[in-house]
């Protein structure tokens with residue numbers, strides 16, 4: 334039987350971390366495919382290698398996909414489901430529409446895995462493997478990745494609209510949003526470091542340039558020269574789809590320059606800069622520590638990615654292993 338004896342390994346769905354990511358027992362474990370599909374990660378990495386060589390931004394897009402999956406119904410590949418008679422796709426939510434990328438790469442990975450190990454590797458695990466592989470191939474840390482997630486048969490468009498924080502969020506709002514997922518302020522700062530790679534559209538930060546507080550004034554925490562540079566990319570009207578790197582110093586390199594830029598007032602999104610200026614909790618100290626010590630950032634990023642990846646997984650007999658990530662079986 335291709336599914337192997339991993340299926341329903343037993344302790345799965347009763348692990349009881351309360352559906353939360355932060356610490357605790359998830360029922361997932363790194364060796365989940367050791368016997369049923371030992372080559373799973375190699376297949377993922379070979380597709381990633383090609384896709385990222387072809388377009389370095391793809392690493393960023395795939396990392397973000399896992400985040401947008403985990404914050405809505407947990408890490409269950411709900412984000413990958415297309416519209417159908419029974420599914421209102423999360424792809425149409427405000428944070429996702431015209432923004433999420435990388436679905437074709439996930440499709441390619443899934444097709445190769447179905448050939449090698451039919452009906453074995455879930456789409457939710459593919460998202461987690463692709464996020465880790467993208468981090469590694471961009472120069473970031475590697476980590477032991479708990480596996481064994483199964484795929485949802487539902488999606489939540491409304492959950493996608495409410496659970497994924499907006500780029501103009503205040504620090505208390507960000508902390509609340511993460512807390513609801515069982516993640517703490519260290520997770521928030523470490524995972525925001527994912528913005529060391531990738532790109533954002535003007536629409537997501539334009540408010541900071543022209544009307545941060547309802548008085549037609551720019552965000553006072555923005556460095557002046559950075560502000561003028563951003564204005565040249567994002568005019569007051571139009572240009573909403575123009576793009577700017579989240580970490581302009583090294584947009585394709587997974588390093589700690591994101592935090593160094595925050596110290597210089599050169600964070601792109603409000604949600605980035607408030608980690609330093611927001612004055613709640615110890616996020617400011619964490620930003621300073623991560624900008625001082627890349628190793629420390631890498632260790633925390635790895636740990637927090639595991640925490641995020643543990644949010645409400647479907648295990649044991651719950652959910653299914655989709656044959657095609659875009660639709661339920």
Ligand code: HEM
Nearest residue numbers: 393394397400432498499500524527531532533534537604
């Ligand atoms: C803390 C709250 C967060 C907010 C408010 C936020 C917001 C955003 C926004 C607005 C964009 C640009 C989207 C666009 O222009 O279409 C973006 C891109 C990105 N985000 Fe986040 N994000 C957050 C957390 C995270 C986390 C936890 C990760 C992963 C660990 C992540 C990874 C990324 C990456 C890699 C990109 C670039 C994607 C690409 O270039 O295709 N973000 N984020």
Ligand SMILES: [Ca+2]
Nearest residue numbers: 402405407411
């Ligand atoms: Ca999900």
Ligand SMILES: [Ca+2]
Nearest residue numbers: 529580583586
């Ligand atoms: Ca970088």
